[in-house]
Amino acid sequence: HFRQAIERGARQEEEWKALVENYLKKYSDLGKTWQETMSGKLPEDWEKHLPDFADAKPMATRAASGEVINALAPHMPMLIGGSADLGVSNNTDIKGGGDFEAGSYEGRIIHFGVREHAMGSTLTGMSLNGGLIPFGGTFLTFSDYMRPAIRLAALSEVQVIYVFTHDSVGLGEDGPTHQPVEHFAALRGIPNLAVIRPADNHEVREAWRIAILRRNAPTALALTRQKVPLIDRSRFASADGLRRGAYILAEAEAVARPLGRVQGDVKAQLILIATGSEVSLALEAREKLQQEGLATRVVSMPCWELFEDQPQAYRNEILPPSISARLAVEAGVRQGWDRYVGAKGDTICLDRFGASAPGDVALRNLGFNLENVLKRSRALV
Template sequence: MTSLNFEEKNKNEAEKKALSSDLKKTLADIAASIRILSMDAVQKANSGHPGLPLGCAEIGAYLFGMVLKHNPKNSSWANRDRFVLSAGHGSMWLYSLLFLSGFNLSLEDIKNFRQLHSKTPGHPEYGDTDGVETTTGPLGQGIGNAVGQALGIKLLENKFNKDSYKIFDAKVYCLMGDGDMMEGVSSEVSSFSGNLQINNLVAIYDANKVCLDGPISESFSDNVKERYESYGWKVYEINGHDFDEIHSVFTLINKGQDRPVLIIAHTIIGKGSPNKAGTSKVHGSPLGAEELKLTKEALGLPLESFYVYPSALEFFKNKLKDEEKLEKNWNDQFKKWSEAFPDLYDEYKKMKERFIPENLENELKALPIKSPIAGRNASHAVIQELAKVMPELYGGSADLSVSDMTMITAYPVVSRGSFKGRNIKYGVREFGMATIASGLTETGMILPFIGTFLTFSDYMRNAIRLASLMKLRVIYHFTHDSIFLGEDGPTHQPIEHYAALRAIPNLHFIRPADANEVKMAWMAALKYHGPTAFSLSRQNLPTLSETDVPYNEGMGRGAYILKKEKKKADFTLIATGSEVELALKVSEELEKMGKGVRVISMPCTQIFDSQDTAYKNSLLGGDIGKRVSIEAGVDLGWHKYIGIDGTAICMKSYGLSAPYEKLAEEFGFTVPSILKRIL
């Protein structure tokens, strides 16, 4: 084991406040209870990961017993410390601690680990289990969420704290494993947070030298200490089983923190297991009945299943009184603050309630936007107006704000030592940006929008998926949304991305046709209690008179009729984004030939799919002629709307590098080409 790695004078000072033998005995009982509950729950389920709970029991006992400032009886208290288990496979460790410390989780819930509809699923899930701050499991993302939560608290500190009132001063703690360290996203978010010197973030690295596939030496040899020091973090090393060393490092951190902290805690995975400790055999499989018995005997634990030490329950019962008092004192201070600063309190309420101005639709419709205009520029104009009336709105970009048009011009950029801005420069870290944005919205008071080119959504996809699973309100501001971005060529031209994003449950993917639909896309995103992805053009588009309809008759339906057939429909044209104008032009030529034509704009298939049957039939039911979809992406998903015999005007290959007008000709997105296809 590596001993505590600090300056001697600090170590000596910390030791002056050493733990008493009685307290260490109680913490040991808590750690023992964690081990018993975790081993038994995994064994009962015959599924799970016992290694981390056995190896991190002392860390958990100390963290929940001595460090975290929260109130388990009100897990949504605004100024609570937050804990994120990035190594989500070790979920029974967290569930054991939530149960012991008094969250709304029972012993019966522990016994139902990994069972259908239980409060203790295989990996922690946001909203399913009281006290779980974010959904984790896909490694590396939990630390990203933790960075976002910590950054969000810093933003709220800057906005609301006054000299005599600390409304926000909470910290975020995160437990990482070797897998988190190996995933590239952890590097992105750790570099980002080090650059900003986010000083309310503490990450604990469970350095047990074992991953699922075997010894970590086979795949990972980073010098983690030097790596994190290069990011600008303060790094400590401790024996993760030694309460004195754990106590000493947290004593130092609590004295004052000026940057993010990483605690490298050297542990033994599966500690106590005679035949599996320190090996990958204990990482992701139950111990087995015989090894479970041997492990309890080796650790001196009772053999009784799901035994909990009475001293552990008594400790947390007494601690809960202090925690409830802590929140009460904060509430008293908050009331005084609200009376002293009524304007700030009004902003606080707006942010807490996710305020949307009552007359927003009319205000957006009245917003003058020139025509023609690129979708990205139209959205930029909307952002400026929204920022004036919605204090919860914070923007950011992955090094592309001058191209994706996400900058809120009236506010500065968040920077080291200054968190008063409302623009966040994430650098070229798309995946990290998406995980941080999820953490920002998990503060319950920030609505983030983040920008990059649509083709780079691939880097972000798993974070978007988790945000969709959690139904988090994040807005993905994707631009350069088709082959018509032009000369940058096929590496930057999205082809399959519309279909890929539409495939994610709970994500609203919106591809607006013009400035009118961009305005209403923002309305849709603000109204929706889940994530939204905008797909915005680089090229200028005319503002169409046909799209100037009330929200509830247009964007709010997901699809709507732009142009009604003048006689029985021979053709129904369905289009999205920049191809809507093209569909209208095609309809004009068809009408000159005496054809009846219906034109439908379908900016969001997910919203349309949620409409009642009568409305869907009013657009696509009955004999409406030959159905044609027009969209500059793959046709995957379109035959749901145009039928097996419908014609999809689509991309069947990657794009090319050329001016967008030439690309339209090359790939058949012109009126003559489409007429030739469908007649």
């Protein structure tokens, strides 16, 4: 039986090679595209098509992600994906991409249905076949349903991009059943999986850049439902820093009292570390603390895994061991943050389930407000 299988396999391989050869002769342009796609090589100029968001306004990071997908799709035929029945909410639909379904295999939008585990497993299989860069979306809280598939993708070292939206209690009235709390920690615990939580449009662009460049590992994007402020990159650091996992978004400055005039960079007395939608809150707190004469650095840390891959010298540059006053702000469980805030630091996290309320109300009442950040910051110095 097994000897026959070997012979049958060899025969089928020759038949396949002949089929490919005939296809290339008959459809030269399509054949070339197919060869380039299956080679695993990315188009040479694909990064040029990433949106610069030059005239962008504040938007949800899920919306920014959708813009990135649709900016790249016309130039990257290998990019294909969909959602577990939440395409409109996840912003995963490729405009004009058409539905991939029986009898219509040219489509690029896959409707997985309310089957998160099946979606995750399918994405892994598509990646293992080669040629494609598959992505799939759902609410972050529903990543629980597909965790075994995510783990297998990480174990198999395949490229899959998970688009997880509605990433915190900021999603609002859907309440605790839909509000992820422990999910950042749960996903960060999977080896070889990069979990990226971008703070604004520009970090979303960089998150997608990293996800596409990670050819042998899966990436999970954690994106907001609610709009987030657009960080002024002419004033603060470039979002390119995301590529290293964490970067100094706003440096500490000396302030001349009582005039409140900035005198230039100075050694930080306090470091605020934040991810995603909480980064803008950290920047707001920094402004107040600087006015009080407290030199405050803000570090955006969208991806722990990328940061841990950096040389120790870089990590020490971002989080100097000599500065023990550190406050981490993230709308998820505290688990794991101790390694970054240290024994003398503190966290504003969420070690409880959320609440059914408008997103801004839920965040404010659960401690993610300016007054609480200021109070906890002052207590550290």
